[in-house]
Amino acid sequence: MNTDKETPENRRERLRLEELKRNPIGNLNDAFNRASSGSFMDMGWKSTGLLILVLIVGFIIVSIFFK
Template sequence: MDSRNERPEETRERLRQEERKNNPFGAFGDGINRAEHGSLTDLTGGLGWKGTGVILLVLVIGYVIYNIWF
């Protein structure tokens, strides 16, 4: 596939795979930590921009309500 026609998600995944091929042991520790705690990249990549926007909106509204309440 031509890199000009790739979606951003495909580009990120291709770059991640290339990095994994070039430095397999450097990504090993990252993979272990990601398996234990999850990763913001995986979360936002899976949700898309709408899901990410909803999560951010909920966090901002919660923060505002917390500041008003306390």
């Protein structure tokens, strides 16, 4: 394959595949580290909505029991 006429998308994909061949555990390690130090930005909108819903319901339950 001639790299001069290669599109940027094809080049990125080729480099990604070469990296996976050289270091197959690297992707797993990156995903684990991202999950352990994630933030709300890494969560999807469904997960964020569920978290807010659980907090609201928890607040309501606590306020009923300690009234």
